[in-house]
Amino acid sequence: MSADLTLPIKTPPKVEAEFFTDAAKAVDRLCELYDAACDFLTEKFSESAEVAEQPETRFRAYYPEIRLRTTSHAATDSRLSFGHVAGPGTYSTTITRPDLFRNYLEQQIGLLIQNHGLPVAIGHSTTPIPVHFAVAGRPDITVPQEGAMPFPLRDVFDVPDLSNTHDDIVNGVDYVHEDGSHPLAPFTAQRIDYSLARLSHYTATKAEHFQNHVLFTNYQFYVEEFELFARAMLADKDSGYTGFVGPGNVEITTPKGEIPVLAKLPQMPAYHLKRADGSGVTLVNIGVGPSNAKTATDHIAVLRPHAWLMVGHCAGLRNSQRLGDFVLAHAYLREDKVLDADLPIWVPIPPLAEIQIALEDAVADVTELEGFELKRIMRTGTVASLDNRNWELRDHSGPVQRLSQSRAVALDMESATIAANGFRFRVPYGTLLCVSDKPLHGELKLPGMASDFYTTQVGRHLLIGIRAMERLREMPLERIHSRKLRAFDETAFL
Numbered sequence: 001m002s003a004d005l006t007l008p009i010k011t012p013p014k015v016e017a018e019f020f021t022d023a024a025k026a027v028d029r030l031c032e033l034y035d036a037a038c039d040f041l042t043e044k045f046s047e048s049a050e051v052a053e054q055p056e057t058r059f060r061a062y063y064p065e066i067r068l069r070t071t072s073h074a075a076t077d078s079r080l081s082f083g084h085v086a087g088p089g090t091y092s093t094t095i096t097r098p099d100l101f102r103n104y105l106e107q108q109i110g111l112l113i114q115n116h117g118l119p120v121a122i123g124h125s126t127t128p129i130p131v132h133f134a135v136a137g138r139p140d141i142t143v144p145q146e147g148a149m150p151f152p153l154r155d156v157f158d159v160p161d162l163s164n165t166h167d168d169i170v171n172g173v174d175y176v177h178e179d180g181s182h183p184l185a186p187f188t189a190q191r192i193d194y195s196l197a198r199l200s201h202y203t204a205t206k207a208e209h210f211q212n213h214v215l216f217t218n219y220q221f222y223v224e225e226f227e228l229f230a231r232a233m234l235a236d237k238d239s240g241y242t243g244f245v246g247p248g249n250v251e252i253t254t255p256k257g258e259i260p261v262l263a264k265l266p267q268m269p270a271y272h273l274k275r276a277d278g279s280g281v282t283l284v285n286i287g288v289g290p291s292n293a294k295t296a297t298d299h300i301a302v303l304r305p306h307a308w309l310m311v312g313h314c315a316g317l318r319n320s321q322r323l324g325d326f327v328l329a330h331a332y333l334r335e336d337k338v339l340d341a342d343l344p345i346w347v348p349i350p351p352l353a354e355i356q357i358a359l360e361d362a363v364a365d366v367t368e369l370e371g372f373e374l375k376r377i378m379r380t381g382t383v384a385s386l387d388n389r390n391w392e393l394r395d396h397s398g399p400v401q402r403l404s405q406s407r408a409v410a411l412d413m414e415s416a417t418i419a420a421n422g423f424r425f426r427v428p429y430g431t432l433l434c435v436s437d438k439p440l441h442g443e444l445k446l447p448g449m450a451s452d453f454y455t456t457q458v459g460r461h462l463l464i465g466i467r468a469m470e471r472l473r474e475m476p477l478e479r480i481h482s483r484k485l486r487a488f489d490e491t492a493f494l
Helices: 023-049 100-114 190-204 220-237 290-303 354-367 369-374 397-403 417-426 447-473
Strands: 018-019 064-071 090-094 120-128 213-217 241-245 270-275 281-285 307-310 313-316 326-335 378-386 406-411 427-437
Touching: 018 023, 023 064, 023 100, 023 120, 064 100, 090 120, 090 190, 100 120, 100 190, 120 190, 190 290, 213 220, 213 290, 213 406, 213 447, 220 241, 220 270, 220 281, 220 447, 290 417, 307 354, 307 417, 307 447, 326 354, 326 406, 326 417, 354 369, 354 378, 354 427, 354 447, 369 378, 378 417, 397 406, 406 427
Parallel strands: 213 281, 213 307, 307 427, 313 427, 326 378, 378 406
Antiparallel strands: 018 120, 064 090, 064 120, 241 270, 270 281, 313 406, 326 427
16 A cells, blocks of 8 residues: 555654764764654654554654765875765765764765865755664564554555665666765665664674674584684683674673574574674674575675675685685686676676785685695685586586686685675675585595584684784775775765
């Protein structure tokens, strides 16, 4: 049923936009506007839920927005890949959860003010906040399914609108807001709210717990090793890590703390080894398949992580490889298909030097091998990602020939998706895989072989991924975010 547009609309008091040259004060104002809007919708929803008849008015509140107008073509620091707009014009973005994104917003707004010498305007946007998202942080309130209330919910409140949750901005479509302003950030507020809700559903952890450095894996064994590592770090008062969170949002701060096991794990459980400033490490077990890889990265991208890496298992394609060897991806053969509509396969996914060096250095550090000796256990090359887990059962004349022509050294189902979505979302990415079988050479993933492999290699592989993230943590953000990830007409915000 469509919304009843004939009802009068009641909103919070309208306030004029204010100009700010202090990023922290600008974010304070965003928080004030957002909290007032959500409080208004929460109050009206609670009142409406207690009555038997439909209210005689609609209730609406708007997301706050950031707006910048510049008339100058003045050049900015060409070394920076972000923090400035492309040219004269008006730029804007709607904002949600400014409390969650405070550090990010202060950094991005601060760079904008600094690089252009102009204030930013903070005020109300014209985009309504869906009631589902406004009450999302209130544990005592749940928005019922359509039909559960005595009146159609959408006749009284705004509900999620898919026309505001698309990826046109990050996909490079020539997108302009309805008022003619250009995008200031890669995601609209509704797109972010949608992903925050999906993250909670798929990972069973709140967005607040996610750290700036994200590891993806495709096996539960890595989760067990990650928890062991986390407890060891909590026992070390000098490690800088402050807590560990698993599905269910229970946080422990001591090595012997208990994390209850959920009766039913989510589809892609997430685990967070936290630092006070958010620079810790999150591990997400995405399971098997490119669809899961896309789902996870589609939603984690709105958190604007500093980097994400794939540390999973793969099939070794070369006879010279051994089980347990590592593969550092420097190119991808994309046959996963899930991103073809968003990022055509002719788009190259370049290796990022900072990520590649961090991973190679971490391998050398953990294995105590370097230089030419490192080649004994690690190859750098193309990783192929397919959407068919049982590709070995097809006539080999087709897939094997393509794999050979591509010079692929390993095959999995997730790495190309994670790298390609990193490229699409401007999140620095990388892949370090571990060879767990060699199907083209008669070494299949059989139970006995797998148990021995997992016992000896998983812990070392995970530690390499963590060490790489710790190296990246020490780099300035502007160094990690390569200009290779930026298009011709980019948003100012990362």
